[in-house]
Amino acid sequence: xxxxxxxxxxxxxxxxxxxxxxxxxxxxxxxxxxxxxxxxxxxxxxxxxxxxxxxxxxxxxxxxxxxxxxxxxxxxxxxxxxxxxxxxxxxxxxxxxxxxxxxxxxxxxxxxxxxxxxxxxxxxxxxxxxxxxxxxxxxxxxxxxxxxxxxxxxxxxxx
Amino acid sequence: xxxxxxxxxxxxxxxxxxxxxxxxxxxxxxxxxxxxxxxxxxxxxxxxxxxxxxxxxxxxxxxxxxxxxxxxxxxxxx
Numbered sequence: 001x002x003x004x005x006x007x008x009x010x011x012x013x014x015x016x017x018x019x020x021x022x023x024x025x026x027x028x029x030x031x032x033x034x035x036x037x038x039x040x041x042x043x044x045x046x047x048x049x050x051x052x053x054x055x056x057x058x059x060x061x062x063x064x065x066x067x068x069x070x071x072x073x074x075x076x077x078x079x080x081x082x083x084x085x086x087x088x089x090x091x092x093x094x095x096x097x098x099x100x101x102x103x104x105x106x107x108x109x110x111x112x113x114x115x116x117x118x119x120x121x122x123x124x125x126x127x128x129x130x131x132x133x134x135x136x137x138x139x140x141x142x143x144x145x146x147x148x149x150x151x152x153x154x155x156x157x158x159x
Numbered sequence: 160x161x162x163x164x165x166x167x168x169x170x171x172x173x174x175x176x177x178x179x180x181x182x183x184x185x186x187x188x189x190x191x192x193x194x195x196x197x198x199x200x201x202x203x204x205x206x207x208x209x210x211x212x213x214x215x216x217x218x219x220x221x222x223x224x225x226x227x228x229x230x231x232x233x234x235x236x237x
Contacts, residue, residue: 036237052236053168055229058213083236095237115237121215123208124236125168137169138235 001067001079005059007086012096019080020100028077028100032107034115040090042138046131052085052094055123059083066117070099073113074106081114083124160186160224164193167231170207183222191218193228206233 002019012035020031040047067079077100084094097115101107119141126138165178174197181193190211194203203209203218210229211220222228 054236055165055167055210055213055231058210058229061213119234119237121234122236123167123210123231123234125232126235127168137172137232139169140233141235141237 001064001071002081003060003063003067004080004082005054005056005063006082006084009084009088009092010082010096012082012093015082015096016080016098019078019098023078023100027102029102030104030107031098031100032104032111033096033098034111035093036095036115038088038090038092038094042128042142047090047128048131049087049089049129051087051127051129053125053127054083054085058123062122063114063118066114066121070110070113074101074110076101076106076110079110079114081118083118083122085124160188160222162193162222162224162226162228164197165227165229167229169232170230188222189218190216190220190222190228193222194218194230203230207231208233 012033016031016033038050063081063083067081070076070079080096080098082096088094095118097111099107099111099114101110127135128138129135161180161182163178163180166174166176171177190209191203195201208231209216209218211222211226213227
């Protein structure tokens with residue numbers, strides 16, 4: 001398990017490959033990844049940039065806890081989470097969750113569990129800048145109806 | 160006893176400070192007591208999240224010397 005919280009931008013495919021190069025050869029049959037990227041719109045307005053704040057220490061602690069729990073719940077080979085903070089722009093990768101396992105079902109389930117928990121519990125806050133130059137805090141993540149049940153389930157299981 | 164209180168994001172903006180050191184009297188001071196102290200008697204809004212030493216907790220938690228208490232709005236990462 002590896003958790004990285006960093007200010008610098010990153011290229012998800014490169015990060016996945018570099019991590020995978022360090023894994024035992026032949027033990028995984030696949031990798032499932034989720035990459036969250038920045039939209040240029042939110043709540044009906046155009047957004048030109050976003051600054052992510054976090055609670056150093058608590059952020060890493062909680063993401064590591066959920067990765068550890070995922071490894072207990074599903075038979076996986078390893079997991080990797082990279083999450084940015086600081087200023088970013090549309091199309092930038094915000095977060096990467098990648099899970100390696102021998103068979104795909106465990107990797108899909110563990111990856112979904114980690115990103116849902118992270119969105120619900122990891123102490124990050126988005127502040128957007130609109131085209132009008134207004135800075136505004138995002139007060140809640142937008143709803144993903146198909147993820148909603150899993151989100152709450154993830155929090156309950158991880159609490 | 161002495162504790163540190165931290166505020167994040169929009170809550171920090173509203174409080175006008177990122178953190179503060181508090182000296183508290185008594186042995187059974189709760190999170191709710193601290194919030195009342197720093198906001199001139201207000202109750203904690205339902206949407207406000209609370210952590211003590213980087214673990215989520217609730218307003219009834221009793222603090223101890225050296226604790227790091229934090230208040231923050233709903234999280235929006237990912």
